[in-house]
Amino acid sequence: MKKSFILVVLIASLFGCNSTTENNSTKTNQDVKNMTVQRNLNSIATDYVKLVLQAGQFDGDIVDAYYGPEELKPKALQEGASFPGDELSAKAEKLILELEALAPNAVPKDQQARKLMLEKQLLAIKTKINMLAGVKYSFDEEARLLYDAAPPKFELAYFDTLLTELNSLLPGEGTLSERYTDFTNQFIIPKDKLEIVFKTAIAEARKRTLTKITLPKNENFELEFVTDKAWSGYNYYQGNAQSLIQINTDLPIYISRAIDLAAHEGYPGHHVYNALLEQKLVNENQWMEFSVYQLFSPQSLIAEGSANYGIEVAFPGESRLTYEKEVLFPLAGLDVSKADLYYKVSELYGKLTYAGNEAARQYLNGMLTRDEAAKLMQRYQLYTPEKAVQRTRFIDKYRSYVINYNLGKDLVADYVISNGGTATNIDKRWQVFEELLSNPKTASMIAN
Template structure:
């Protein structure tokens, strides 16, 4: 049996065991497109390591993709074919849920076209790349627009002279000792989970494993394994600050990546038989939703002053740090958040060649209020993931605006968040 038929046969087997979809003329057409999309994504993952962030579908599909991946030009042609086929599905023949499914699929396919074109050597501007991959066109403000924020931050840090150096010295007081890192991180994650579970039902038996790694361009990563199981890795190349315990616990875990992937698996892949959600291509609008909701999830789980209160009462003593200084450090972290989108401007200038490497590192240190070493680590992330950086700041802003449109009720906000991370949400949906 040839590879394509093997994949289709496996798809049909999966479909036979999946729940019946809502009766409609368009649903079966989307099922076939979805199966081909999974094959396309898995094969693209063989052509670019890291392209597939998570996969928990049938092993036979992954084995077939590994054994006979098509060349990049053929994969790009397949993405174009699937886009045309998806567009041809009549909206009138679809249920409301299926129309959302179709819109989600079109965004994923456009991202595949864009990324495959990049692998062929095609160059895009920063904004065009972001639009193609993640479904949004990020605004880029001049770095000078962030200078008033720097002036405000200056008043929060003791001493005189270079602001980034003073901040680096100040933050060194808030590093979690290496021998206490495991206990502090687990305590932070446990608190994030407890607050999430109070509002979102988690799949039975869900769990995560925690590991500490080095030599990575990122500070933390969630590797979703399927079956509501994640591996959360924390990078210790640089010292880990006390604020990162809750930040990473929420972002990588609850209600962030772990919960999003578990919800999509349970409600869409298993619940509806929508096999396209069994694979997560990193370079896709799904990442804007994932990173944006994971970042917003921090303030949703710990609104207002609750985060610093928890850190002061629980994490500082556990880490052996002085709880009396928690408020001063939290004020600095809050102010730094207003500088987040400066990274988009720097990434645009660096990736286009308008800013050289030393200048980019200096700019990231200045506007990221970090040490040169930490700025260099961040630039390595930009070099690896390029316009992906927009998903953290712009994605967070979009998810926040969408969720908080329901009003000030925390219950209502959690309900809106649950919908974002368990439905075929697109960037366009966040504007509603």
């Protein structure tokens, strides 16, 4: 008995020495996995928040909103501080490896989607850090790494077909672009009517949303009209279910944009999305990673896509046109006699948005100059020269982010419909839509 025990001890000691020798060798991915199996997912999420906030010190657009603990914020940068790209990228890679290393039984089943989304969010911040450090990606690579999506490609001939169809709808003489401008100019909201029209539209969108989705009792927003922006509307989520909604008045605003922006920026769009994430995932689940909204990330595809699809959710079918003809057109002092044609034109025109993606792809890939990209959008999106220039400013600033509006909407719509939220089952549509807004989701996670 004693000899056997000694032999076992010697064998165990021998294997222990071999293991120690191996552990002293260069760390591999497996080493990282062994070291992090015991690490809590919450701890990794907290380090992710710190990383995003630190990167956000060097690019003000990275952090769209933050409503987490003050102690997670980094110290103020010293004047003249250089961008620590290698350091931040290495931090992101380390966290990605730690997440991948978590054993299946270390993450509860109800948090598997959370883990997957956090991996993709980390890949996005690593990519953005690399971009800030000078790394160049193609349009499609950037879209995949930042937004977990593969943008479709369209031949310009597809848009020529749409333009031909649009040409047959528009009255008058002159070029298609001239007739489109002349026709749509009849539906511009007078500047002195903007506030009453937008407040009314947001109130209606809010009323319809609150009958289907329960939000915190204190939820609210402020509305501001601003100028000199690259976008038409923006929601600055403040935390605690509060938003600042800004509308850019640099260019004329058409009556259709009142409902569009009311739903997109407010209800059931960005304001509702952020309020639900804060309420359900941050406050109730204590999932700290959702306390920071990293703009250039898969979360934005869901945010923009659901905000655009949310317009149809809140104003389904003919109910939108009916409401606008009965309420918003009179408020704006606009003639309702051509409203039906205006919305037929608008629906067809909406299909041209992917032409903007093609302009962005070719411009960012160096295939078009800025002027050429602007002219392409003037041709295929019928933009005025001023609008085309504004859009190139947006592309310069936000790059492949443009895919989140149209591709995001299509993916969200497909997801909601495939899960039973059809046009004939409105209650189910709202139910699936709310579920999408309240849980970790990315493009690849909802794609059919």
